[in-house]
Amino acid sequence: MLKIIKPGLLSSIQDLGRTGFQKFGVIASGAMDPLSHRVANLLTGNIESEPTLEMTMIGPAITFEKDALISICGGDLSPSINGQPVRLWRSIYVKKGSELKFGHCLQGCRAYLSVAGGFSVPYVMKSKATYLRAGIGGFEGRALKAGDQLVFGKPSSQSKRMMDYLSRQLQNQSFIENDWSITSDLLPSTNAVPTIRMTKGRQFELFTKESRETLLDHAFEVSAQSDRMGYRLKGPGLTLSEPAELISEAVNFGSIQVPPDGNPIVLLADRQTTGGYPKIGQVAFADLPLLAQAKPGDKLKFAEISHEEAQRLYLDRELKLKELKQGIHLKTR
């Protein structure tokens, strides 16, 4: 079990989303950066869909009320245990009574805390993801507050082996990290102005030539009105060649839609299921993690790729994740 001492800015339980209920208008929710979420789970011996704690810009303060195997992946919110810095992208064995704290947001926007066994919260519509606006899922359907206690689920046999291995090396310290790291290029780039690859949206051709060029030539800023539902971007306005009444249709993670004010919105984890604004682009799934780590005030650029290339990038990423999973299995046999 762990206890929340300070909740941080926005800490909520997320998994890989609520699949199968979008036809009822129920949004998908789930981790904004699914890659970091999945790697965090692999490092604790969990299945990839196990719920993690998504922490945003200002992380929480947490005490562990029993020994735990954890990992923290994603943005660097300066995690430390009992005052000692800990590394991201590692398996960490933490002794009971230790305090995990976060400091400055050095890089990225969100970090994911996985614990071996996951968090024991009820399924709502087959998912443990928090759907904040409807107040369902996760821990009591809401962001965490001081005093909340999260119970861990049953660790897998792999988690147990990882815990045994690390705890045997533990002497007087309050925690110990594994001695190997993830070397693959799964880790996010740290470019100041990240380039987000995208494909043309369904209504790309309805925009003026100038707007189509602007989208790809100019940097856009993530505005303060950005949240889990979507990022509102600030930049040169984008306009349609002529007014168009569109018929609402499904949208997806990473759809770039343009409302009449001309400022694009990139739809993210808590997006509505359908939308009626023209879609100028679609972020390649492989770059969604990079996008989700941009925070308000950050700048980003778009680069167009073909849908074929976007799919190849996605498949390539998935195969690398599979390799990582196998690698961790071999190391912890």
Place this chain on the structure above:
Amino acid sequence: MDYTLHPLGDNAVLIELGNEISEKSHQKVQALTDVLEDQPPGWMNEYIPAYTTVTIFYDPLAIYQLSEGKLPFDYACELIEPLIKDLEASNTAESRLVEIPVCYGGKFGPDLDYVAKHNGISPEEVIDIHSSGDYLVYMIGFAPGFPFIGGMSEKIAAPRRESPRLKIPERSVGIAGMQTGIYPIETPGGWQLIGRTPVRLFRPHDESPTLLKAGDKIKFKPISRAEYEKWKETESC
């Protein structure tokens, strides 16, 4: 059935079955969703029906491994084609009729007078027209269980509010342009509110989490404040 296939991100195929909001397009969408409900393909994760489209989501890696080297979108299209090719638009005559009780006006319908004035009729006439129409749920979207309803009389049409309300109470019944709708959960919104129903539209813990689904026919039934309170009591039991 005529259709076109389009990518929507790296895990979905958007199937376009028409280009205007009409009962005809709706019947095509219903025919396809009936197939997806009755015999969900093993490779499909989920689908989203809308006015003229059905979007099917899949796991790209899983489908890639089935395809012997074809790209996921191309292979998904190959799998979708036989599902649609011989499909006939379904007849909505057998759709469900759902009666929705509404307590009009007063605290629940702060914009009833505006809608009346805008159309040069009395509030009673607005209620009369709204509750005598035959409505069809074209799609569910925007919020869990939020129905996009067609069939409202233009005699009670009214523009959206210039500045949206920050909080619209759940179960409010509203009008925006030629549409009428019901808010299942509390959200911001710009619709003109004319009443409220005691019936819950979003039931996250039930087998079917929403009261309405695409293809349902709707009737609105005016009820008094006392009937509303009584209904709410039985709902919460």
